[in-house]
Amino acid sequence: MTTTPSTPPPALRIGRARAKLELILFFREPAQVIFSFAYPVLMMLIFASVFRNETVAGGVTYKQYFLAGIAATGIMLASFQALGIRIALERDNGELGRLQALGTPPVAYFLGKAAQVLATSTLQLISLLLVARFAFDVSMPIDTAHWLTFAWVAVLGSLSGMVLGVAVSLLPHQGRSADTVVASIALVLQFFSGVFFVFSRLPAWMRDVAAVFPLKWLTQGMRSAFLPDAAKHAEVSGSWQHGWTAAVLVAWIVVGLAVCARSFRWRSSD
Amino acid sequence: MDAAIVVRGLGKSYAGQAVVDDVELTIERGECFALLGPNGAGKTTTVEILEGFRHRDAGEVTVLGIDPARGDRNWRAQVGVVGQSVGAPLDLSVREMLDHFAAYHAQPRSTDDLLTAVGLTDAARTRIPNLSGGQRRRLDVALGVQGRPEVLFLDEPTTGLDPAARRQFWALITNLRAAGTTILLTTHYLDEAAHLADRVAVIARGRLLDVATPDALGRTLRLAVTVRWTDEGGRHEVSTRTPTATVREILASVPTGEVPDLAVYRPSLEDVYLAMLEHTE
Numbered sequence: 001m002t003t004t005p006s007t008p009p010p011a012l013r014i015g016r017a018r019a020k021l022e023l024i025l026f027f028r029e030p031a032q033v034i035f036s037f038a039y040p041v042l043m044m045l046i047f048a049s050v051f052r053n054e055t056v057a058g059g060v061t062y063k064q065y066f067l068a069g070i071a072a073t074g075i076m077l078a079s080f081q082a083l084g085i086r087i088a089l090e091r092d093n094g095e096l097g098r099l100q101a102l103g104t105p106p107v108a109y110f111l112g113k114a115a116q117v118l119a120t121s122t123l124q125l126i127s128l129l130l131v132a133r134f135a136f137d138v139s140m141p142i143d144t145a146h147w148l149t150f151a152w153v154a155v156l157g158s159l160s161g162m163v164l165g166v167a168v169s170l171l172p173h174q175g176r177s178a179d180t181v182v183a184s185i186a187l188v189l190q191f192f193s194g195v196f197f198v199f200s201r202l203p204a205w206m207r208d209v210a211a212v213f214p215l216k217w218l219t220q221g222m223r224s225a226f227l228p229d230a231a232k233h234a235e236v237s238g239s240w241q242h243g244w245t246a247a248v249l250v251a252w253i254v255v256g257l258a259v260c261a262r263s264f265r266w267r268s269s270d
Numbered sequence: 271m272d273a274a275i276v277v278r279g280l281g282k283s284y285a286g287q288a289v290v291d292d293v294e295l296t297i298e299r300g301e302c303f304a305l306l307g308p309n310g311a312g313k314t315t316t317v318e319i320l321e322g323f324r325h326r327d328a329g330e331v332t333v334l335g336i337d338p339a340r341g342d343r344n345w346r347a348q349v350g351v352v353g354q355s356v357g358a359p360l361d362l363s364v365r366e367m368l369d370h371f372a373a374y375h376a377q378p379r380s381t382d383d384l385l386t387a388v389g390l391t392d393a394a395r396t397r398i399p400n401l402s403g404g405q406r407r408r409l410d411v412a413l414g415v416q417g418r419p420e421v422l423f424l425d426e427p428t429t430g431l432d433p434a435a436r437r438q439f440w441a442l443i444t445n446l447r448a449a450g451t452t453i454l455l456t457t458h459y460l461d462e463a464a465h466l467a468d469r470v471a472v473i474a475r476g477r478l479l480d481v482a483t484p485d486a487l488g489r490t491l492r493l494a495v496t497v498r499w500t501d502e503g504g505r506h507e508v509s510t511r512t513p514t515a516t517v518r519e520i521l522a523s524v525p526t527g528e529v530p531d532l533a534v535y536r537p538s539l540e541d542v543y544l545a546m547l548e549h550t551e
């Protein structure tokens with residue numbers, strides 16, 4: 001009666017199907033779409049209007065400094081915060097249980113999430129940069145090298161945010177409280193990492209805490225792409241620290257992936 | 271070939287309270303088996319252990335020869351699951367949902383066949399959040415059989431279905447059985463268990479009360495026949511295995527005329543089931 005069981009499809013094929021699904025579902029949820037596109041743009045509008053003529057150390061306008069910060073924050077929210085909340089929710093409502101029942105490889109699930117985060121982050125950054133450039137006359141990265149810096153910082157920042165998001169969704173007793181927990185972590189990190197305030201003026205202990213997490217490096221990397229080169233002398237270390245930025249972000253990605261691969265759970269109780 | 275599902279001495283407790291207690295089952299390949307029991311009996315717990323979703327505290331379990339706690343992708347590909355509650359409704363049409371999940375299987379049934387089999391052809395373009403409860407349940411069933419599983423677990427598949435949909439579901443199960451699928455379903459409904467299953471296990475408070483074909487269920491309880499009548503002493507009701515002897519005695523005490531309210535009841539399957547549950551209280 002039975003045929004010989006044929007091997008299940010490769011993880012990559014399921015991952016592709018999931019990427020398509022995640023994108024469709026994302027764009028069908030208006031609240032999510034509006035929040036992720038409007039938030040950085042709105043912050044830019046508010047802060048750039050309030051501090052229209054202010055400058056920070058190094059002859060940089062506040063608008064310019066803040067654009068780097070809000071670009072970084074947008075990436076962090078679209079990766080870390082969105083995934084941290086979403087995955088806990090999907091675990092809670094049994095959506096992950098359905099995937100487990102189908103024998104879905106976790107990597108296929110992560111691929112779908114990664115595609116959705118990268119796509120939304122890209123669209124979000126484009127809309128932010130357009131507003132900054134044309135509504136507030138903020139200068140863009142000056143040459144290809146600076147655009148490349150922008151690109152690798154954005155990608156590494158997004159990936160580290162994703163693994164942190166998966167990891168935070170694994171904290172015990174989450175579920176319905178996930179929004180509050182994850183959003184609070186994200187908010188504190190934003191204050192500590194020099195998104196709203198000039199980083200070098202923060203107390204040293206705050207800077208030390210921030211240096212452990214990706215957002216500070218992501219923000220600093222963004223400054224190195226958007227600000228004039230001379231502004232690096234106003235940084236705490238007197239340089240952009242590209243080597244450190246890459247090292248810290250990659251370390252988060254590698255360690256985060258190892259942790260997630262080991263302890264990823266489809267269900268909250270047994 | 272070995273049995274499809276073997277369960278030996280299965281036990282599971284929550285907070286020191288046994289919710290599955292020393293359960294023994296052997297389900298043959300191609301058999302349709304019903305786990306019948308009231309709310310909180312331990313049906314979902316048992317089934318989810320067999321599906322590899324929950325850990326057990328005691329006992330040995332194999333499904334298709336493999337311990338579900340260690341089942342890999344190849345094993346999962348042969349096991350279909352329709353859970354008691356499945357995810358939040360995704361904002362997809364029925365067809366989009368089925369087309370998407372086809373990607374997870376080596377040889378998925380075609381979306382059109384599935385739609386026909388569960389009677390959702392007319393709702394194919396409806397978004398899932400707009401489906402009725404019963405339509406959603408049918409979609410769950412369609413997703414459970416999409417990968418042509420060898421063993422299919424159905425946890426209360428017909429809860430929320432109207433009578434016509436229930437009949438349609440029964441026909442679907444009959445077809446799957448004819449194709450050789452091993453089926454384990456849970457239900458609250460005795461008529462459903464009796465109609466579909468080759469054998470029925472009655473479970474209450476985590477313990478199996480009986481495992482038998484529908485006809486033989488509660489054999490001992492079924493032997494007890496109720497005899498009722500009225501005399502000057504009032505109404506009488508006795509439960510006896512020898513109703514004829516009882517009736518003879520009554521007739522002897524009323525040599526002429528009618529015995530008021532005389533009635534002899536054979537218990538229905540439903541009565542037997544309820545009597546079984548009463549015995550556990």
Ligand SMILES: Nc1ncnc2c1ncn2[C@@H]1O[C@H](COP(=O)(O)OP(=O)(O)OP(=O)(O)O)[C@@H](O)[C@H]1O
Nearest residue numbers: 269270284289307308309310311312313314315316
């Ligand atoms: N995760 C859990 N934690 C604590 N108790 C649990 C848990 N899961 C189940 N139980 C308890 O185990 C018992 C059996 O539950 P189960 O869900 O298996 O019953 P069921 O037969 O499926 O009932 P129903 O017909 O209502 O679906 C219940 O008393 C329930 O409260």
Ligand SMILES: [Mg+2]
Nearest residue numbers: 313314315354
């Ligand atoms: Mg149940």
